[in-house]
Amino acid sequence: MGNMNTLLQLLQSSIAFGTIIMFGAVGEIITEKAGNLNLGIPGVMYLGAISSLVGVFFYEKNVAQPNPFVCAVIAIVCAFLAAALGGLLFSFLTITLRANQNVTGLTLTIFGSGVANFFGGLLNGFSGGVGQIRVETTSRVFMAKIPFLSDLGVVGKIFFSYGWLVYVAIIIAVLSQWFLNKTRTGLNLRAVGENPATADAAGINVTLYRYLATCIGTGIAGLGGLYYVMDYTKGTWANDGTMENLGWLAVALVIFAIWRPKNAIWGAYLFGLLFWAYLYIPGLTRKSLELFNMLPYVVTIIVLVFTSFRKKRENQPPNALGLAYFREER
């Protein structure tokens, strides 16, 4: 039974972290499918996390009886908008000003983490002394488990013992898969990422598509930050760099999932599992532990080698990924 519990714990923490990675990866897939390579995912997760925290903190502080529903709405809207604003900044720099996407993305990550830690520190200052703030009402909303189902023994624990954002992530991934492959807008978006000149000639507004894909993609990634602060850290701000690690794993997962949201679902849980595996492998020293932390990245590299080896065109990155587009001029 002891082993059973350990395994259960491992699965539960894998799904918790997998959810954060999934939000980031699905958002990044939408962005990359339109041709923008945004390495600012960790940054926008930070932005989403801190904004939701700040938003609900002031709401809870100034209202005697905070309404749980309003708390949730404020948190979601703040997280999505702040992250999307990060995406807007990225879009403006890379699409309109044609700055290098890699550099801009890395800068956005540094920017996001700086902003979040600055305001996170300020926020914790409000609690006085060295304490931490806690947005209790809101985090309780996000941590609410499904009644009855979560009590169904082992099955309930594995599948239904999480806050509802876990299921939102899966729904968003499924919707994105449908959107990209079955809708006209999705088709147009993929065309923009594959061959912007062709899309342009077909009358598609390349700039608009790239702006929207990047902003919505970063907005979704921002929900990963929301889940981290509201559910995983229970409505507190404590930065130990975990969110940034998860953000990078999300970027790696995009490649692992070969740009398909449906693969990002199980891939994210696998990455979560690999992330936590070290805790459950006996006899690890501090040194060998670090080796295990590499696992998700090693798996990504293997997938990269494998996909480039097979050379199947559908499994390659979008053709125009990372390239600014401007109409040919003579």
Added chain:
Amino acid sequence: MENNIAVKLQNITKTFGKQVVANKDVTLDIRKGEILSLLGENGSGKTTLMNMLAGIYFPDSGHIFVDTDGNGLKEVSICSPKDAYELGIGMIHQHFKLVDVFTATENVALGLDKSIAFNKKQIALDIKAICDRYGFKVDPDKKVYNMSVSEKQTLEIVKALYRGANILILDEPTAVLTPQETDMLFDVMRNMKQDGKSIIIITHKLNEVLEISDRVSTLRKGEYVGTVDTADATVSSLTEMMVGQKVTLEIDRNEPVDSKERLIVKNLTCVNKYGVKALDDISFTAYGGEILGVAGISGSGQKELLEAIAGLQETVDGSSVEYVDPNTGTSSQLIGKTALQIKNMGVALSFVPEDRLGMGLVGSMGMSDNMMLRSYRKGFVFTERKGPKNLAQKVKDDLEVVTPSISTPVRKLSGGNVQKVLVGREIAAEPTVLMTAYAVRGLDVNTSYTIYGLLNQQKEKGVAVIYVGEDLDVLLALSDRILVLCDGKLNGIVDARTTTKEEIGLLMTHLREEENDNG
């Protein structure tokens, strides 16, 4: 009569930059249900003119009228490809505008109306209906990257028709097709014409013009020359319209002195990436102290010829390029040697503008650093900088390169100055064979003459100069002999002093089958 016209272009002018006039005051009618050939040499402005109908470019001045509903012509303004589609104009470009990882159906559906979900089956049925009507063959579920060039072209035409195009523009559609595929294309073109569509075919292949079109309009150097009924046209009358009267240019030309064999090319054959022969069994000899002009429609194998000699192009077994050293008189085989070895023997390729900054110069480096690209192997550990610096200064002074300093990045220089740097550097290496391609493309008259002067100097020094050009007047005035390529084959070598423009024009466009087979 007016009712008969689908599109009218009136006094269209388009310039690029300050100097390049692509179209000047062109007026042209396209009738309903006809196939109109648009004929002209390279750079005569055919594609530019049609791009203005397709919404790629916008004319500087002039008017475009389109009959959209059968009720006569209306003036329109075409600002984007979308506008063109809405007017029923579809253009099939030389470089296909298709997404490789999409199926035929997805490519057709791209960018159309706003409804969220789309019915792939319905579109596939529509595609099939279009195919049945005109005799196309398209597999709706085939991915574009699995398609042959001909299939991609067919898909482009179907895509245009699906979007309701009544006026189809085909930009050199046969350039990439085999003869059988060309016949198939012509069949569907005739079917479309029967159906009342207007088709404009841009081409410079005279036999195709005569075979497929109802009327022929000709452009020369951006200007409209005239339109004739194909029934009244012959190969020679069309050639004359295309190349025009001879223009006499004041380029000095001395008789070659003491010319000795320098390059002996035998049975040179190259295959391009599609498996088609880009060069087919070329044999000729280039002499020291002469300028050998190379004429041909662009893409006839000029690039491959120069690159094969320079060691940059793989050749088929049996090809031979023999180099005779002017000092020792010994001959050696260039095929199989690396580009560097060939260069060290004195064979210089200044492959000028097709890719001015791509192949010869590094745009972000200054003149002096670019000179160093030829000598970076000199010096121990640290590069030797003084020589290249002096050379850069010398080229700047001698050729009057306009640049703030020799360390200014060359990409900031104008096209002509970049070309001077490139040619100057190659000449400074004191080559024994100097090959240039389109050395004066895009240059103003004065700079062009400077370049001609440079080439003549080299000729007097005994260098074998191979000059690939596109302006026949210049070729006639500058070269001693002119080698004419047609479809990768050597279609004749003529004496530049006695030949006529018409003769070269004919050789460029019309393969002399029988004579080639014997010779």
